[in-house]
Amino acid sequence: MPDEKLSRRERRRLEIRDRILESAVALFEARGYEATTVHEIAEIADVAYGTFFRHFPTKLDLLRELSDRVLRDLFIDVEQFRKGPGSFGEHLVALFEGTAERADQMGPKSRELLGTMLSMAYPETAATDDLRMRSAFRAFMEDGFEAGAIRDDVDRETLIEVVIGTWYSLFRSWVHFDDYPLRERAASAGRLLAETLARTTAASER
Numbered sequence: 001m002p003d004e005k006l007s008r009r010e011r012r013r014l015e016i017r018d019r020i021l022e023s024a025v026a027l028f029e030a031r032g033y034e035a036t037t038v039h040e041i042a043e044i045a046d047v048a049y050g051t052f053f054r055h056f057p058t059k060l061d062l063l064r065e066l067s068d069r070v071l072r073d074l075f076i077d078v079e080q081f082r083k084g085p086g087s088f089g090e091h092l093v094a095l096f097e098g099t100a101e102r103a104d105q106m107g108p109k110s111r112e113l114l115g116t117m118l119s120m121a122y123p124e125t126a127a128t129d130d131l132r133m134r135s136a137f138r139a140f141m142e143d144g145f146e147a148g149a150i151r152d153d154v155d156r157e158t159l160i161e162v163v164i165g166t167w168y169s170l171f172r173s174w175v176h177f178d179d180y181p182l183r184e185r186a187a188s189a190g191r192l193l194a195e196t197l198a199r200t201t202a203a204s205e206r
Contacts, residue, residue, distance in 0.1 A: 017055045020045045021069075024062055025113070033063065033116045067117040071132060077102070078136045088144035089194035095140065096167065096190030100182045103174060115175040137164050144197070151199045163193060 023045035027036040038059055042052045056062040081095040103114075141160050144150040150159065166189050174182040 013055075016045075016047060016051065020047060020052060020055055021062065021065060025066065028113045028116075032112060033059075063117060066113075070114065070117065073102075075132070075136045078140050082140055082143055088147055088149040089198055091140070091143070092163070092194045092197070093187070093190040096170075096186045096193075097183070099167075100170065100174075100186030103171065104182050111175055114171075134160075134164060137167070149199060150197050159197060163197075166193060 020041060024036070024041045027040055027044060036059075038052055039049060041059075041062075042049045045052075056065070077099055078095065081091050081098060084091060084094060086094070103111075138160055141150070141156070141163060145156060170182065170186050170189060173185075174180045
């Protein structure tokens with residue numbers, strides 16, 4: 001019985017936490033991070049003002065949690081594209097197009113929110129986040145190496161850096177420039193990378 005009560009209590013805690021996060025996202029997307037107050041988040045989430053701080057010491061800690069969720073979603077995307085049908089090159093193009101499509105569907109306010117997440121991330125966790133991102137992309141690339149689908153005349157680390165750097169650049173440009181054509185650029189970059197990384201290229205065939 002005690003374990004059952006603890007389980008119910010934990011579920012209740014998680015439900016309140018999720019409600020606070022969902023309310024914060026709605027307000028951030030509608031009004032922006034800076035313009036939104038903790039009082040407003042608590043009111044929309046239907047929790048007491050003090051309850052907010054039992055889950056998040058500050059509004060910035062809440063933003064940190066949202067950033068972590070964005071990263072977790074990306075890792076899920078990477079895994080899904082890894083397991084999809086087709087060749088490594090097709091997986092790579094699908095990854096670039098798919099993540100760009102998801103981001104583009106978020107809308108301008110969500111783009112601003114993502115920009116805020118990037119600019120206000122904790123310095124002490126930035127390296128960890130970068131490592132997590134690199135690990136996800138590295139695992140994705142390892143599939144291509146193991147299948148013999150990626151060229152072997154350039155060292156692996158350089159090729160991995162090129163893919164990660166290209167992906168980062170696309171999304172940072174999307175965050176900073178309102179009229180940036182993310183889907184178009186991501187699709188083009190994905191195709192170019194797939195062709196460039198392929199073991200058998202048009203250049204080698206000639």
